Amino acid sequence: MTGHLSTLEWGRSAPMGITMDLLTPKIADITEEGISMSGDLTAEALGLTDTDESIRGTLAVGLDLRSVERTICVTGVVEWTAIRQCVRCLKEFDDPMAFSVRVVYERETKAAPVTAKRDDQRKKKAAPAVEVEVEPEEPNNDIYHYVGDHLELAPMLREQLILAAPMHPLCMDECVGLCARCGKDLNEGPCHCVAEPTGGPFQVLRNLKQKNEEAAGR
Numbered sequence: 001m002t003g004h005l006s007t008l009e010w011g012r013s014a015p016m017g018i019t020m021d022l023l024t025p026k027i028a029d030i031t032e033e034g035i036s037m038s039g040d041l042t043a044e045a046l047g048l049t050d051t052d053e054s055i056r057g058t059l060a061v062g063l064d065l066r067s068v069e070r071t072i073c074v075t076g077v078v079e080w081t082a083i084r085q086c087v088r089c090l091k092e093f094d095d096p097m098a099f100s101v102r103v104v105y106e107r108e109t110k111a112a113p114v115t116a117k118r119d120d121q122r123k124k125k126a127a128p129a130v131e132v133e134v135e136p137e138e139p140n141n142d143i144y145h146y147v148g149d150h151l152e153l154a155p156m157l158r159e160q161l162i163l164a165a166p167m168h169p170l171c172m173d174e175c176v177g178l179c180a181r182c183g184k185d186l187n188e189g190p191c192h193c194v195a196e197p198t199g200g201p202f203q204v205l206r207n208l209k210q211k212n213e214e215a216a217g218r
């Protein structure tokens with residue numbers, strides 16, 4: 001514990017000391033004009049495990065929080081370097097990530113449990129006569145909830161980062177992967193395997209198609 005009266009350094013990068021506040025800002029501190037917070041966080045601070053996302057070093061987090069009536073808009077950017085395995089060549093590579101955060105926190109009320117995050121069941125597309133509640137803001141804002149006097153940003157950030165990870169990571173777009181026979185990394189050059197003689201299933205299909213076209217042509 002340091003004896004500082006103000007441990008928060010809004011709007012500027014501050015290491016370590018404000019980690020707790022960066023992840024759990026007080027609602028009372030968030031104004032209508034908005035506040036900015038930034039800092040470096042560890043994966044552990046966000047509750048990220050290695051199975052969620054392997055991270056090299058720390059994550060740089062910069063967030064703007066704005067109070068609009070009883071909701072809090074959180075926008076900003078999280079940057080980090082993920083360690084991934086290429087699905088084609090199986091090599092580990094560093095994947096620099098920059099992710100835009102854009103979420104809304106609403107106060108959780110006792111009357112309305114958090115079940116209906118997205119009310120899909122009641123959504124009826126073919127009912128134009130019924131008055132549809134149009135959201136004025138961008139529809140992609142994810143909605144989170146807060147209780148008490150502060151926000152819990154870590155679970156939200158963890159979830160958003162996991163969602164941002166690519167399904168099929170590639171070390172590079174043009175990665176040619178491994179030879180299916182000898183396992184050589186073909187990015188490093190061709191191997192000595194002979195080309196597949198039968199041409200595989202696609203060649204069979206192509207031959208069939210050709211035959212059909214020839215038959216139709218005569």
Ligand SMILES: [Zn+2]
Pocket residue numbers: 086087088089090091170171172175176177
């Ligand atoms: Zn690769």
Ligand SMILES: [Zn+2]
Pocket residue numbers: 179180181182183184191192193
């Ligand atoms: Zn080969």
